[in-house]
Amino acid sequence: MRLLSAVLALALAVPTLAQKIDPYAIDKLVASSLRAWQIPGAAIAIVHNDRIVYLKGYGSKDMSGTDPVGPDTLFQIASTSKAFTTAAMAMLVDEKLLSWDDPVRKHVDYFHLSDPCADASVTLRDIVSHRTGLSRHDELWDNSPLSREEVIRRMGHVDLARPFRTAYQYQNIMFITAGEAVANASGMPWDEFVRTRLFVPLGMTRTITSDAQWEAASDRAAGHRWDSDRGQVSPQRPIETQTLGAGGAIKSTARDMANWIRFQLADGFFDKHRFVSAEAIAETKMPQTVIRLENATRDSNPETSLISYGMGWVVQDYRGELLVSHSGSLNGFRTHVDLFPKRGIGFVVLLNAGRSMAAVALRNSLADMLNAKAARDWNAYYLMLDGRAAEKEKKAKEERLAKRRTGTTPSHPLADYVGKYDSPAYGSATVTLVNGQLVLEWSRITVPLTHWHYDVFTAESPIDDLEEMVTFGTAGDGMVKTLTIFGQTFTRDAP
Secondary structure (H helix, E strand, O other): OHHHHHHHHHHOOOOOHHHHHHHHHHHHHHHHHHHHHOOOEEEEEEOOOOOEEEEEEEOOOOOOOOEEEOOEEEEOHHHHHHHHHHHHHHHHHHHOOOOOOOEEOOOOOOOOOOHHHHHHEEEEEHHOOOOOOOOOOHHHOOOOOHHHHHHHHHOOOOOOOOOOOOOOOOHHHHHHHOOOOOOHHHHHOOHHHHHHHHOOOOOOOEEEOHHHHHHHOOOOOOOEEEOOOEEEEEOOOOOOOOOHHHHOEEEOHHHHHHHHHHHHHHHEEEEOOEOOOOHHHHHHHOOOOOOOHHHHHHHHHOOOOOEEEOOOOOOEOOOOOEEEEEEEEEEEEEEEEEEHHHHHHEEEEEEEEOOHHHHHHHHHHHHHHHHOOOOOOOHHHHHHHEEEHHHHHHHHHHHHHHOOOOHHHOOHHHHHHEEEEOOOOOEEEEEEEEEEEEEEEOOEEEEEEEEEEEEEEEEEEEOOOOOEEEEEOOOOOOOEEEEEOOOEEEEOOOO
């Protein structure tokens, strides 16, 4: 009894994280980050041992500076939605309605990959661990009128960029597919499943997936993009997120995300109720696909030795600690959700500017503070990386410009390029001639084509975040036959 009393006395004498948190230090840290990266506003929530120990909004919802961000201000959490999708799958694993290693077509019968071997073997685990061999092809859902099913069907016509299961390649459309697997296995749409089985039970009262609800919300932030040429942020026109769905359509608040973090740190347990088995939710955080720690990945993770992708989570070491995390970027928002499971610590960083390195800098600074690590000027480090990336992009543009062959003309009169072009994956593109200039129409994009050299044109539209080269090809008879954009070749319809 004396030993037990001594242990209890010692435990009571040890300060909790909440007692050790210095609100002034956190405020100073966040203010410094917002100032360094020119970000209008942010919201932070910190959880320790199943308690919300810090919750606050900073700055403003938009560039006016007059409407402050609060703990209940909605942000778009983008790809951090992916962990909600795999948590939903884990629930269905518990209910034996699906298995991680089920063939995808058991739940999404119209799903296919173009490679026969991959098509015959691909599983649910493959599509949520970014190892199918498909590169991104975000153009199919980004600002697209296509339904989720149509986007998934079209991916069956895209060539694999890498051999199946050989490399990590981030792929949003595979998570759209996972959402449809959830829908088919559960008998309800993904949006409804995450609302009724996750948002409501976890007390995430403000969290939504609908664009209409987002537009109707009074307390929401506005997204901003970084203009490197002007050196400032500007409002970003949002795209619809309905098609993206399970890959990144959730909108939430710092307060709601704190409950999500509590649920994750407690291995599926929340407020005296277990909603998913510890085994099933732990599987989402098990390494599945190696992420090669080289080049930009190495530079952006200087305190990491090994990094991998689980299912909806990145799993790595950070300064000797296990870190389970995910980032998200969409519509001028940036989110970071970070868990240090062995310490029972987790936090979310919500920013209303799409500057990826800013979120990582703030994440690292908070992690160091909460884990009592030596402070480092992460803003300076990541601003250096950001500047280096901008210089690299500028140099690439200069090199491309230097290779441009001046004084050339298209091989045909412009009228000969007019017509309808088709791709099995990307659908139809139409080229018209308007006031002496070619105009390309594809999906929701209408963009003028500017001659570059020979039969190559540029398609640039800042509002659509589009900067592509368009190449026309001729057939053996000398007639214009193909159009290539987004790495896809469209074939012209017969006149």
